[in-house]
Amino acid sequence: MTTVLETELRVLPEQEKTNLILPFTLPFDAQKLQITYTYAPKILDGAPACEKAEACLCRDAGEYRDTYPEAADYLPLKNLITLSLDAPDGYRGCAHRQAPQQIHILTENTASPGFLPGKMQKGAWRLMLHVHALVTDFCVCHVKIEAQEAENG
C-alpha cells in the first residue's frame, strides 16, 4: 500500500459549518483505497455544554422554549466532522455518522457503507471534511489515505 495522503488538521470553532478540502493524487490506477480517519475530542459535557445547548434551544425553539426539556437533557454535545470523497469522475459518497474513528475501504466492486464502488483511476481526487459541529475549543483530525496499485496498472 502506498500512502497518498497523510495529514493532521487542528479545527477551530470558527470553522464550524465549513468544508475542509484535502486534495490528493492517485499516481496509478488503484485496486484498493483505504481511508483511515480519526478525530478527537468527540464530546463536550458539563456547564460549558449546557450553556451551548441552552443557546441552541433559545435560538431554534424561540418562544416555544418552555415546551422543550432542560438543556442538560441534550448532553453531552458532540463534535461531528464527516467525510466525503470525490474521484476524478465524480462523487463517491459520504460517511455521515458519529464514530470518531473510521476506516473506509473502496475497491472496484465493493465499498464501505456510504461509499460507491467503482474504478479508481489515477489522477486528482479529493477528500472533504465537513465540520457539522465543533463544540470543543479545538478538534484534531487525522487522515491517512493508502492505495494499492492495480495489477494490470
Next chain:
Amino acid sequence: MADLHWFPCELHCHTLHSDGDFSVAELLQTAHERLLDGICLTDHNTTAGLAEASCSRAPVVLGGMEWTTYFGHMPVLDCSAYVDWRDASVDGIDEKLRQIHACGGLAGVAHPFQLGTPICTGGYWEYRVRDWSLVDYLEIWSEGSPYLNTSNRRAIALWGSLLDRGYRIAPTFGRDWHRTAGNKLISACTYLGCMGETLTPAGMKTALQSGKTVVSAGPLFYFKTERGETVGDVIPAGRSDWRFVTDCSRVARMQTENTFVPKEIRVYTNGGRMCLCLPAEGERQTATLDLEPAHWYRAELWGETDGQGGCQLAVTAPIYTQHP
C-alpha cells in the same frame, strides 16, 4: 376519473450507509412488517444503499439522498445526476433546487423546526427559499408523535402560510427512521395516491409531484368530490359535494398497541379557517361545501389516540380551486 389507490409509505429512512442502525435488508423487512408498500431511501448525503434496495418489490423503493447540510436537511428523490449538497448556501438554495429539478429530481424540506446545531446538526431549516414552488413537499410531521410536538405544529403553520401565499406543496410524514428502538405510533405514514393497484417508484414520485399525499398517524383518510376529483387536484369553485373515506383496516391488521378513535372531520381553508366540522361516523360520509375561487381546502381527521382526545389523526394535502 379513475380511482386512485392509497398506499402507505415511509418517505424518510436511514441505514448503515449513514447513521441508521438498519442494514438495507433490515429496513426493508421492517417496512414490510409494518405494512408499508413503499419507502424512500434517504440516507444522509449518500445513495450507496440504493444498489441493494432498488430491486425490492415489497416495499418498493424510491431512491434518494437526504441533503444533510449546515443549514437544513432536504430529502432529494430520484435525481438522475449528482447535485452537490456541499456548497449549498443560505441564499443559494433556489439555484440548487433548480438544478435538482433539471435532473428530474424532487426536493422536500425535512423537519424544518427541529433543533439545529449543535444538538441536531443542521436540523433547523435556515435556507431562505425565494420561490417555494421549487419545493415539492414539506415534512409537516416528523418522527412519531405528530400532535403533541411543538416542531410539528410549527411546520404545519409554515405549510399553511405557504398555501395561503398560493404555493402548492404536498405535506408528508417522515419518521426519520434510523432504528426501531423508541419508535412511537408505528402505524404513522404518508399515504400516496397512485393510479393502478400496484405501487411503483414512478408512481410514488408522481403522487408527490401532484400533491396526492395524506399524512396520518395510522388511519387512511381522504376525500373526493362527486365528480371524482380528489386531494391535489385543481377544481372549479362553487358548490361541491364531497365524500370522505375513513379506513382503519391497516391499523387493525398491524395489531399495534395504539388505538385511534375518529371523532371529527374538519375542512380547513385559507387563513387556517375551519369551514366544515362534522362528527366522524363510519367509513363513508358526505358533505356539501361552497368553495371560493383561488383557495385551498384540506381535510383533517381528529379524534382520540390511546384514549387521549384532541389529536390530529390525519391531514390530507389540499384540493385547490381555480382562479376566477
